[in-house]
Amino acid sequence: MREDPALAPILVANAGSSSLKVRVFAATGETLFAGIASEIGGHSQLTAGGRSEALPLPDHADALAALLSAAEAGGFDPAALGAAAHRVVHGGPDLAASAELTPDVLARAEAASALAPLHNPPALAVIAAVARAWPGLRQVAAFDTAFHATIPEVGWRYALPDIPETRGIRRYGFHGLSYASLVARLPSATGLPLPRRLLAAHLGNGASICAIRDGRSVATTMGYSPLGGLTMGTRTGEIDGNAVLEIARRSDINRAAQILNRESGLKALGGASDMRALEAAGTKTAAFAIDHFIHWAIHQAGAMVADMGGCDAVVFTGGIGENSATVRAGILGGLAYLGLTFDPEANARGNRRLDAAGSRVLALIHPADEESWIAEEARQVISGS
Incomplete structure (x- = not known):
């Protein structure tokens, strides 16, 4: 037994x-x-x-x-x-x-x-x-979608008619297991209460930003699928719907899906989907791809801050978020208007706390550990708690 x-x-x-x-x-x-x-x-x-x-x-x-x-x-x-x-x-x-x-x-x-x-x-x-x-x-x-169930309807509903052709087409959001783990574990990792308005950036081959207010998701950059939002390793990120239709018109729906999901993003702009390879390449195309990634992260972070009504902390997680000092510095520089300051040397070393004295907004790194969080969730389910 x-x-x-x-x-x-x-x-x-x-x-x-x-x-x-x-x-x-x-x-x-x-x-x-x-x-x-x-x-x-x-x-x-x-x-x-x-x-x-x-x-x-x-x-x-x-x-x-x-x-x-x-x-x-x-x-x-x-x-x-x-x-x-x-x-x-x-x-x-x-x-x-x-x-x-x-x-x-x-x-x-x-x-x-x-x-x-x-x-x-x-x-x-x-x-x-x-x-x-x-x-x-x-x-x-x-x-991964579960954490975002708290986003209000005005945030998750697209302006589509309620007809059979559009049923189920809405903003779902992803990386929820990473964000849920972060909310639960960040206080013990930092020794500080969970910031009330937390801008969380899960940056990896798939990338998203989430606005977390009082521990709950109120907005996120990914939408109907993990294709939307930021520039990613092989995914386009945000793109006009008619542009998608035009790609499908010029090829077919399956080829369009291949282009958008597997041949776009950093791979299309810089020749590699891996941020480490791009940072090591030293070419103009690689530099442009990195700049593109940073630009659209800053751009969409602004919307997340607006949805929270401000920002008390920025936290980076995921492979790029935890390991790329270049990306972190670029994004934090673009968010300086929030009153955020940070220590570039600490940023380069990858310390968990990146802010300098007197900053109004914390900048933090928190390692992603989705697997251990999944194990915790599973034990709760099977024990009935």
Whole structure:
């Protein structure tokens, strides 16, 4: 008989379009295993236990099997798992909290796949692979859209007619697991109360900014899908609807989706989707791509500040937010009108607190840890609390 699921280790799977991150957490929160499969379906790489090797991983199910084999080789018995939890980017219009994957919840997540075509299908593939491997194992979905359920209707509703062709087309918002974790953990990390008006920037290959007032999302830059808002690694960010229609007219709807989601953003402007590669390139096109990223982050941050009625702190998270001093300095420089000052040397070192004495607005760095937050959410769901 399996151990009480609320006390047993939990497998957390975070599936991207061509990657799969897996962590196993003990009930104490300790990480028992961590591994990542990258470039799934291409030049696949498996990294676990401090080692990395090239492996043929044609799909996410194979990636999961390889990661679990690595866990066994490292001394963890997957049979000891009490539950599996998954990051599911889009919950659609009805799923506003983490939930056990009943047939109904699974069907709703599948229906939302068209809204997050790079993310939901891989997550669903991993969910199916876990169900095949352990038919009786309880599974939980944590939705990236859930945190933004508090955005008022005037903020999430598009000015569209209420007709069948437009049903479900609204602003959803994403990176909610990162923002929820930040709200819960920032006070203990800084030793300060949660700022009342918090401008949170999750900057990575996917990037967004969220206006968090009194711990609740009141606005965010991503909209109907993770395509909207800021310039991103391979995604356009904000673009006029008629421009999208014109791209589709010149090609077809599938080709348009490929261009907008996989061939645009930093990759289109600077030749690489990775900010580290752009910063190292030293070319005019790379510099322009970085400037574009910073410009549109400042531009949209202004709207988020307006929605909160001011700003008490700016916090950076995500791979770019945590590691790129260039991007942080550019954005903070553009927000100097808020009364924000910061120490460039501290900014370059990546200290958690970036502000200088006398600043009216804090500037902070907080590491993203979506997986441990998903584990916490899953334990609450399966324990019924």
